[in-house]
Amino acid sequence: MIEDKNPQRTPLSELGEFKLIEHLTDHFKITQKSTIKGIGDDAAVLNFGKKQVVVSTDLLIEGVHFDLSYAPLKHLGYKAMVVNLSDIYAMNAMATQVTVSIAVSNRFPLEALEELYAGITTAAKIYNVDVVGGDTTSSTSGLIISVTAIGEVEKGNEVLRSGAKPNDLLVVTGDVGGAYMGLQVLEREKEVFKVNPHNQPDLSMYTYIIERQLKPEARKDIVALLKELDVKPTSMIDVSDGISSEVIHLCKHSKVGVDLYENKLPLDPQVITTCEEFNLDSTTIALNGGEDYELLMTISQEDFPKIKGNPNLTVIGYMTEEDRGMHLVTRADQKIPIIAKGWNALNQQE
Amino acid sequence: MIEDKNPQRTPLSELGEFKLIEHLTDHFKITQKSTIKGIGDDAAVLNFGKKQVVVSTDLLIEGVHFDLSYAPLKHLGYKAMVVNLSDIYAMNAMATQVTVSIAVSNRFPLEALEELYAGITTAAKIYNVDVVGGDTTSSTSGLIISVTAIGEVEKGNEVLRSGAKPNDLLVVTGDVGGAYMGLQVLEREKEVFKVNPHNQPDLSMYTYIIERQLKPEARKDIVALLKELDVKPTSMIDVSDGISSEVIHLCKHSKVGVDLYENKLPLDPQVITTCEEFNLDSTTIALNGGEDYELLMTISQEDFPKIKGNPNLTVIGYMTEEDRGMHLVTRADQKIPIIAKGWNALNQQE
Structure with a gap:
């Protein structure tokens, strides 16, 4: 009606x-x-x-x-x-x-x-x-x-998506792509189960990525760590839809560009081996696989000494003037535009 | 699985x-x-x-x-x-x-x-x-x-369900049963529409109760009114599931009983005529028809002069000691226990 x-x-x-x-x-x-x-x-x-x-x-x-x-x-x-x-x-x-x-x-x-x-x-x-x-x-x-x-x-300690400035460092916590690859393994096992319900799969080599998918953790520890290190990020967002999507949010809200380095993306070895097994490009997965619930933030260059060497924080790029655009710098030193993946785009394409 | x-x-x-x-x-x-x-x-x-x-x-x-x-x-x-x-x-x-x-x-x-x-x-x-x-x-x-x-x-002005005392007056805002009767009319018209989609029903005599169902209002004005009258209710709840249900909540949380008077229940004339048309008992509807979004509250007897005669507020009973139980006092002066209607119980029974 x-x-x-x-x-x-x-x-x-x-x-x-x-x-x-x-x-x-x-x-x-x-x-x-x-x-x-x-x-x-x-x-x-x-x-x-x-x-x-x-x-x-x-x-x-x-x-x-x-x-x-x-x-x-x-x-x-x-x-x-x-x-x-x-x-x-x-x-x-x-x-x-x-x-x-x-x-x-x-x-x-x-x-x-x-x-x-x-x-x-x-x-x-x-x-x-x-x-x-x-x-x-x-x-x-x-x-x-x-x-x-x-x-x-x-008051004043809240970090929005809109505070990033050119030359700020782009930092991600933990590692990325795991939750998405965990989902791939689970989807495959579901198909196997349909054919043979009595099959007991050995998932021991996928424990980390399956846990990333089924029982992720939120980075409460990072809020405490940042306070301890006396670092207030200039902008921050959580990684629910994948780094590509999230970095675009930070750039658009902050009116800046970004150069993101492929070779800096933190990947767990299980993500790398599972990507090989599924014949998927690990960089694509790291950038577009969602549900990692890590934090993506920008920090002022002068705060770099405070975070340097911290195993929880990886610098993966830096912010630029807005007109420089948003790019991935590949291992071959090529610049590729970062594109937003839409509603479940990843699931439809791969 | x-x-x-x-x-x-x-x-x-x-x-x-x-x-x-x-x-x-x-x-x-x-x-x-x-x-x-x-x-x-x-x-x-x-x-x-x-x-x-x-x-x-x-x-x-x-x-x-x-x-x-x-x-x-x-x-x-x-x-x-x-x-x-x-x-x-x-x-x-x-x-x-x-x-x-x-x-x-x-x-x-x-x-x-x-x-x-x-x-x-x-x-x-x-x-x-x-x-x-x-x-x-x-x-x-x-x-x-x-x-x-x-x-x-x-701080201190919040009103919970748990503050009612014996002898407090039970007060309801507006009138009740309208939203439920509005639903009955709409359900009937839906059935008619299925049989004859070109029928244009005349719903002009049901405007009030249909509006109560489709576009109810929340009693923000009552919060302001209570402040103006300098009355702080001892307990309060909104009428979403029907007065029976809500008064039981107040009694259980406050550890009191209640005598609720059938002849005091505020009913709009449209509710009464529509109940007659549908052959439904208007008291049952007033007590068990939900979604009116009126407020049901208890106030101390000493606040009675402040609310007396206010067209928005109707005294419908008073609270008693817990061991006296929860009763409806009928027009024939009989006491009937008030019973909780469960999950969609009304819809299943009538």
Whole structure:
């Protein structure tokens, strides 16, 4: 009935995720005194007194964000929390509370939900956050999880996507590409399982990357480390959609360009060997494979001595003037433009 | 695969919604200094400085909470906001920000989402809240909307469900049962439409109750009114599931009983005539029909002169000692126990 009334139809696929969000939300006006930063960063910054409050929210849908045939519910509950907390840490804030809402169809027994909540509880304990609210309802089809995280940060210590300056260093935490390759292994095993359900696969050589996919961690430790090192990044974002996507966000919000060095990308040996096995280019995976939940930040060159040699932080490039554009500098010293991959583009192409 | 690993199965229907939430969340411990009140009320209370921050969240699922064959998307966006803001006002707080996440399948054209956001924008404007975050993602089936609202309240002014005392007056705002009867009319018209799509129904005699269902309002005005009247309720809750359900929440959280008077229930004439037309008992509808988003509160007897005669507030009973139980006092002066209706119980029975 509704669709009949709308003669004009623009398929969502035409816009892609980022354009869609922008299109739908860029007209929201800020009117509250207490709203310091609204839509457009990892989390909102609110001011209710001495501290800034940060809020972030995510929606996870069965069949879109997870596949219950290989994601144990406990890990899924854990991951749903981590995905959100990661956004809070990406503001240089400490997460303090979350609300968790779930919708389930009646094909789920109580025990399944208990498993899910066990994962949520474990994450709440490990990351030291209180679960302070939520909604539980029925669903007509699959499982839906919605998490909103709230955090606090000293006034002026919040790090947005918009503060990068030319000559700042581009720094990433940990290593990248693992979660995506873990997913490739799990997808392959699912296909094998369909053919031979009694096959017990030996996944011991993939433990790290499978864990990166099923039970990722958010980099709370980095917020503490940066404080300890007395480094305030000029901009920061978490790596949920892949470095390419995230560095483009930093560049666009900060109005700068970037030179990113292929040979600096931190890769775990398991990512390299699995890429070889799947005949995939590890640089493509490192740049476009999402869900690593590492932090990507820019820091002032004068802070370099403070982070030099730290095993958690890798300098992978530097920011340039905006008109220089966004480039990957290959091992062969060629410059290739960095392109945004859209909504699930990676899954469709490879 | 997961269900095979769980030999023990307890159907969710065995517990009902409230028991389920309690079962899954009652083990969450509060560890953050800033968490004043976690799960168990309409919203969480957080303390970040001079003011208390309140947070509330809701998940709306197509086919469960709304039917797009008669709910225009603009009204739906509006209602999704109202449902959540209502929880903030039920804390005696003022809503200040919201985050809105949506998941949609590709059967929705862009224009449909624009309609949805138009409703969200209108509500944000009318209720004076900032939309400060959200997530937009794809869905495998229908439309899913998740809203988290944040509000502020002076320290000590927050009203929980747990403060009612024996002899306090039970007060409800506006009138009740309208949203449920509006739904009955819409459901009937949907059936007529299936048989004869060219029939143009005359709904002019149902405008009030249809609006109560499709475009309800949250009682922000009541929070202001209570302040103006210098009345701080001893407990408060919003009427989303029906007065029966909500008064039971107040009684259980406050450890009191209640005598609720049938002849005091505020009903709009349209509710009474439509109940007659549908051959439904208007008291049953007033008590169990949900989605009115009025506020149900208890106030101290000494505050009665302040509210007496106010057209927005109706005294419908008084609280008693817990061991007196929870009763409806009928027009025939009989006492009937008030019983909780479970998860969609009303829809299944009538």
